[in-house]
Amino acid sequence: MMSDEQQNNSKQHEIQQIISHVSYQGLIPHPDILAGFKDIDPTLPERVIRMAEQSLDRLDERLKADIANEKEELSQSKRFIEKEANYDLRAQAIITLLAISSIAAAIYLSIAGYEYTASILVVCGFATIITSAIKGVSNKNKR
Numbered sequence: 001m002m003s004d005e006q007q008n009n010s011k012q013h014e015i016q017q018i019i020s021h022v023s024y025q026g027l028i029p030h031p032d033i034l035a036g037f038k039d040i041d042p043t044l045p046e047r048v049i050r051m052a053e054q055s056l057d058r059l060d061e062r063l064k065a066d067i068a069n070e071k072e073e074l075s076q077s078k079r080f081i082e083k084e085a086n087y088d089l090r091a092q093a094i095i096t097l098l099a100i101s102s103i104a105a106a107i108y109l110s111i112a113g114y115e116y117t118a119s120i121l122v123v124c125g126f127a128t129i130i131t132s133a134i135k136g137v138s139n140k141n142k143r
Contacts, residue, residue, distance in 0.1 A: 027052035095132040099125045 028049055029037070037044040102125035110118035 027055060092132070095128055099129045101125075102128065 028034070034045040034048065037048060102121045106118040106121035106125065108118075109115075109121065
């Protein structure tokens with residue numbers, strides 16, 4: 001068994017070890033460690049610092065490349081959305097033009113005495129409008 005004095009010395013030794021433990025984190029070692037490197041090779045601290053700088057430069061380049069890629073992806077998405085919006089506007093304009101044309105032709109044919117043909121064109125004109133409206137609603141629901 002250990003005497004009380006030995007136990008106290010042991011506890012004080014443990015406390016000293018805990019208190020004296022220092023942690024350091026970073027790309028460049030603690031200055032005391034760099035000084036120890038200098039004892040091994042006088043150029044070693046400078047090389048370690050240069051390696052850390054190069055590592056930071058590479059990280060900076062990767063981050064800049066990632067940012068550039070993200071910007072390009074956003075730009076492509078924006079162009080796609082603009083093209084899709086332009087396509088929708090053109091489709092609506094063409095459908096409206098077709099519907100108006102068929103109704104105008106139906107009016108002309110009705111005045112000229114072709115009531116059956118005119119009624120078919122009116123139905124086609126309104127069918128075009130109704131179909132495009134239904135399709136537009138279903139496309140918006142898919143998005």
